[in-house]
Structures are given as C-alpha cells and as structure tokens.
Amino acid sequence: MTAAYQPLLTVEHIEKYYGSPGAVTKALRDISFDVEEGEFISIMGASGSGKTTLLNLISTVDTVSAGHILLNGRDITAISDDEIAAFRRDSLGFVFQEFNLLDTLTLEENIALPLTLQELPPRETDRRVRDIAARLTICEALKKFPSQVSGGQKQRCAFARAVVCRPKLILADEPTGSLDSGSSRILLELMSDYHRDPGATILMVTHDAFCASYAQRILFLKDGRIFNEIIKGEKTRSTFYHEILDVLSLLGGDAPC
C-alpha cells in the first residue's frame, strides 16, 4: 500500500445526536467506513436506523455531533459556507427522500435549476433537461407544477435534478420509493450509466433488495451502527440478491424485538 493512497470519502467515528441533553436520540453511533472513487454503494436498514441521517451528514445538509468526514482528504465538517455551497453546486447530486422540489417551478424548471446555478448557457440547459426527462419518461409532465403531478413523477424529477449536472458524487435517499418496478428499473439503469460513464461515486439508500443488488457493496445499518457489510465482487446479480435477502432476515425484519 502506497502513502499516496486516499479514498474519495472517509467517514471517521461519526456520531449524531438529536434532541436536548436530557432526552437524546442517538441516531448514529461511531460509524466509520471508506468509499473509493467510482464505487456504487447501497445502504440498507430498518426504518429509523439512521440512513437519512448519514446521507444528510455526508451531503453537508446537517452537521455531525462528533467525528470527521473527509472528502478528497478535506474535512467537510470544518469548511466555510462558500466552499460548502460550491461543493454542493459542482460536485454533489442529492436525491431527497421527500423530493424537496420547488412548488413554484415547473418540473422542467426544477430540473434546470442546478444548471442555471452553474450558469450553463440556456440552450444547453434546455437540451440536457429534455434529454434526461426523455430517459426517465416524464416528458408529458415537464410543463406541470409539482402540485399537479403524481408522486412517482415527482420522484423521477427529483432524481433528474440531482444527476443532470453529472456530479462526481450522487447521494440518493430511496430514489425508487414511490416507483413501480418498471420505472425503478429505468431509473437504476440510468444510475448505472452515470456510474460507468462519468464514473460517478454513488451512495444509495434503499429498502428494496432488488435495487440494492445494482450496487457493488452494501452497508447494513441497525440502531445507528454498521451491522454488516457485503460485497458483490464477481457474483451475478441474482446471487447477490439472495445474499442480500439473507442478511436482511438476519437483520431482524421479521424477528421479534
């Protein structure tokens, strides 16, 4: 191992507490892991196990209670507001669990928004928006406002907005939660494409074993700790899928608490 080796993302002993000193919720307890550049990682775990919290910390949406997160060797828990803004704008694509679309913008404009923040020429912006909307089959809904479209359409729009800039790091919180299996597949294929072509690094939270099987590595969270970790390696997707199901049953989805 050489001294120059450096993972893209290093999570070091992070903790996250919510609430007042009297009644704390420990959402994350002493989590550490590394993410190599170009990896596709899936994060699984029961509801309330801290998945969203973890993504929020990595995406600088929230701050850690303890520990450090290093991105390209820089501690993102201690950089300036301007740098955080630049990082979010230029390198990060975040798909929120509750979409977070802007109600006043049409779907089309929601997708275009990050591109306008990067001050891309309007023509190019429009072309890219149509392109990605066509791939996610939401073209008919582009002129509508979020309050006028279905949950699944909103979700695909949120996904499109996150990846339209071709970010280096994609954090997706249950990007297929409201989708039927066909749409899910389309979305996952698209994600795989981004993984291959610009070589994006992806962290995806999901409850669905089939979705998770697209990843190269899976982290299982339980009560704010990493409970298990499995790697796809050379396995086929279906072998991997069954392996995931095994871990999930071990994790205690059905087991009594």
Added chain:
Amino acid sequence: MLRMLSRQNARRQFREYLLFYVTLTCLSAAMYAFFSLMFSEPVTSLPDMEILPWMIAAATGFLIFLIGWIVGYMIRYMLKRRSREFALYMLSGITSRGLGALVSLENLRIGLIAFLSGILPGLLFAQLLEAVLLHMFGLPYALHFGLSPAALFPAFLSFALMLLYAGRKNRRWIRRATLREMLDYDRQNETSPVVGSAASVAVFFLSLLACAAGFLLLTNRPFGQGYDILLGTVCLILFVTGFFLSVPAFLVRRFENRTDWKYAKHRLIAFRGFTAKIHSTSIVMGMLSALFLLSVTFAGIGITVNLMVTEQFNAGVFDLMILHEGELSDFSRYENLIRRDYPLTGYSYGIYTDGRTDFLSVYDQVVLKTGRALRRPWVESAWDPCIRQSDYQKLRALLHYEPVTLSPSLCYVHCLPALKKDVEALIRQDANLHYGEFSFAKEGVFTEPFSQMNDYGNGAGYLLIIPDEAAAGLRVLYSVYAGVTDAPLQTDALSQIASDCGLTPLDRSTGTATPTGAPTAFTVKNTDYLSGRWMDKAELHYLYSIVICLFYLAVLLEIIGAAVLSTQVLSDRQAKKQQERILRQLGMSEGLIRRQRNRQLSFLFLFPLLPAAAASFCYVYVCAMQIRRSFLALPAAPDLLMVLCAYVTALALFSLLYALYYAAVRISSGR
C-alpha cells in the same frame, strides 16, 4: 369550545397578525385623531370652519368602504394561508358555519384590542394636528389632554363599520371553499387574473384608453362642477388597475416558454416567485398603485395649496393696515393706543387716482392670459391707484428696502412680479404715456413684496408712484396707516386691536353697492377698517380645510397600501424560507440567495410606485393649476417650479413612511 379555540388562536396567531394589528391600530388612531380634531373647541371656534367637519365626514364615508374592502383583502390573504388548519378543523367535525363564526370572533377580538390601543396614539396625533392647524392661523396652542367622547363615538362607529364590512366577504369564502381547496391551498400556484394573451392585450389597451380619457377629462373639464375631476380620477384609477392586471399577465405569457431568457442570469427563481403569486400580486400592485396615486396626489395638492397660501401670505408685508375711506385721515390716536401693547412703527399716506385705466387693462390682459376669468368687483379697484413719491420712499424705509432715487419729474410703478414684464412693455411701447405732465421712467418698475396681493392694500396688483406735485388735487380713494411690529401680529392680536380701537375688521368677501354699480367692501359708514397679513391669511381658511382633508386621506391611503403589500410579503415568508432551504441544499450561495430576496422585495415595493409617481405628477399639476385659477389672485412665481416643489415634498414625505414599511419587511423577512 369554539370560543376557546378562537381565543387560543388569536393569541397564537398574534405574531403573525402583528402587522394587521398595527395597521388597525394606526387606522383607529387616525380616525380618532381626526374626529377629535373636528369636535375640538379651538377648531370649532375657528372663523368659518363649518365646512371642515362635512368634508371629513364625506371623506370618512368614502374611506370606510375603501378601507373595509382592503382590510378584508388582508384578512382573506391571511385566512387562506391558514387554510390547512381550517381543513383540519373541518375534518374533525366543525361546520363551515362554525368556522366562519370562529374567524369572525378572532377578528373582532383583534379589532377591539387594536381600537383600544389606537386611542392613546390617536390622542397624541390629535394634539399634533391641532397644533399644526392653529399654527397656520396664528392662534396660540396649549397642550391639553382628555378623551373627547364626542370623537370617540363616531371613531368607534366608523371603525366597527369598516371591520364588519371587511369580515363579511371572508365568512362567505370560508362557507364556500371545499375541503380539498383548503388542504392544498398553500401548494397551489396562482394563474393570472387575465387569461390569454389576447385578453391581456385588450385589457392593456382599455387601460390606456382610460388613461387618455382621464387626462382629457381633467385638463378640458367638459362637464364642470367637479364631476369631471371625479370621473377623471376614476379613469386614472382604472388605468392603473388595468395596467397591473394586464402587463404582468402578458409578460409572463411571453417569457414563460422562453428558455433562453428565463434560464439566464439567475432569473428563474425570481421570475417564478412572481408568477406563483401573479393573481394576488397583480391585484395588490394595481390597488397599491391606485392608492399611491391618490396618496401622492392628495399630499401634493395639499402642499401646493399650502405653498400658494404661504406665497400669498408673504406678499403681504405690513402686519397691520388701517384704512379710511375717501379722504386723508389722521390715524395717530390708533397708533398711540396700539403702541401701549405692541411696539409699532408706521406711516400714514393716501392712495389716489385720476380715473385713468391704462395699467388696469394690462392687468386684465395678464389675468386673462393665466386662464382666469376677469373678476374686479370693487369700486376702489376700477382705476389705476397712485401713491406720492415721498410716501413711497417713507414706506420703503419702513420696510428696510434698499433706497432708490426717484426723479421728481418721472413716474414709476410698483407691482407684483407676475405683472412686471407686461408693465414694462406698456411703458416701452407707449412713448406718450403720461401721468399729468409727467412721463414714466424707462427702468422704473419695482417688485418687492408690498401688500399688493389683495384688494384694499397698496393697490390690487400694482401701484403707480407719481411726483408729489402730480398728486395735488387728485381724488383720494382711501387713506392708509401701514404699520410694522417687531413680532408678527397674529389673528388674535389683530382682533384684540380691532376691539380696543373700535376698528372694523375688513371683510373682503362682502360688499355694498355704490352709485356707480360696483360694490365696495367699506360697508359701514363712519368707521375705519383694520386689515393685516394674518387677517388676510385667515380669509384663506377654506383652502386650509382642503389641505387638512387631503393630508388625512393621503396618510390613511398610504398606511393601507403599504400594509397590504407588507402583509402579502410577510405571509409568504414560511414558503420562502422553505424554498431558500432547498436552494441552499442545491448549492446556491448565501450571498446570491440574499441578493435574490432583496431584489424581489425591491421590485415588489418599487414597481407599483413608478406609474403612480408619473401619473400623480400630472394630476397634481392639473389640480394645482385649477385651484390656483379658481381661488387665488395673480400668480407671483413660476408655476411649474412650485408644483414641482410640492410634488417632490409630497413624494419625500410619502417615501419616508413607505421606507419604514420597506425596512420592517426587509428586516423581518431576512431573519
């Protein structure tokens, strides 16, 4: 249970309703102050002020409905923001009727508190107004406190009427809205009130038409009796409203699909921030613009009138003038009497005439040129008035004017500045112009203030200065004692002097007929008349009534307009905060977010102001000219300058109050 809910809500929503509450308090204060002014003892005893209460009553009636409508709009806006809460009440079994009652109860409660808390500021405000008014008339002002029940009752009545009127519409909205509408209300984007490009273009042209019609009505005045002013105002208000209904709708339609425009230069968020609220924003902007138009106009006219009156006042230089009809008289006994109380220096002289009218016709021409009708009722103003050179020199010395050398073989003229050019032209053209055997000096026209603005001063507008020997044998129109005191002799001092000396205060508004047919203001035989600059000022009381009424309206209208705008901005604050949170997460920098927020805010505050400012200038100009023509004697200063001055002052006063609202909104939306 309802009662409890309502009480809880009123308390909980108090912060949200703070602006609403403050506005109601201001209104209550303004209403109380003006009613209390109407009924206050010093004001009711002012000479001929009966017209003021009626004017204020009419204005209040008009305002109750206007304000009621607007306050209703404010309430509705806030209610719609709480629609989710209402939907939850309804889901848990409260009927829409019950909900209506709940909301009414809430509003009445806030209204009552606001009314009560408006009384104290109202008391102070009333004192201020009274002081200003009395100052205008030169009467002494003494600070006094005490609730005036006579004012409290009508103030309460109009306040209650306004609130009831405002609440009526909202109860109807609550009763009609479906549950789904209520649940989804705050996520919905508005569509523009004018649907379709063609419709918005049509509305735009109609509004331009209304604008043109308004100006024609105002400038040409085809109907007379004020109807055209009223109609013209309505037209201008229609113009502003139509403009704001159609122009934003049209622009949005044009730019909505222009990706090259909206995706450039960070326009997207601001543009959509506007379109999402286009309905309420268009209406509010149109309404605001109309209110601001009225407000700046009223303030501008008020200030113009005040400037005109001041100008007229300053053209009078003698604190005291005693007049005696028909012959030279000795005024020394009055002088001695008055000197006991006031240090007085004065001089007596005569105003003569030989019955010629050369200069009178010049005067008439100038009057006709300014657009006024010829009005020369007094018999004393039917001929050119003259003064002897020696008397004139004495008066100049009395007033500390620069001494002039007058040739004893020439005649001179002292006139209002507005007449100077034409008088000089007459002297130049008519080389044969003579007075007796004396010709007129080429450079001999003086224009310092000389108490010539009114009849029965040193001539009405002009006075010929003739060599002493030319005056011998001329007819004396009246003799004058002109006096100057150290401190100005104000109205009350003058009336005291009149009663001490047995003088009759000169009343220029009544006259008796003389054998020649023209009337004279010397109505009583065997008496001397008292006049003076403050007394001349009191004669303009009706103009002051107008000023006060106009200010009343201007202040109220502005408070309402700014409050409506602020309500709208502040009640969208939650949604805006949420939006900014998302933008931050997408990597918009803090500076850009702040810039965008401020830009939107400035746009909202400035945009309605621009057409209003432009239209109100024309309006002030038209009205000021009209007032000048119908009420005042010859103008003494360039007109446009004075109107401009008044307009800028009005705009500055207006901006001051407006900036307060802007600052408040900016601070609280930045937090």
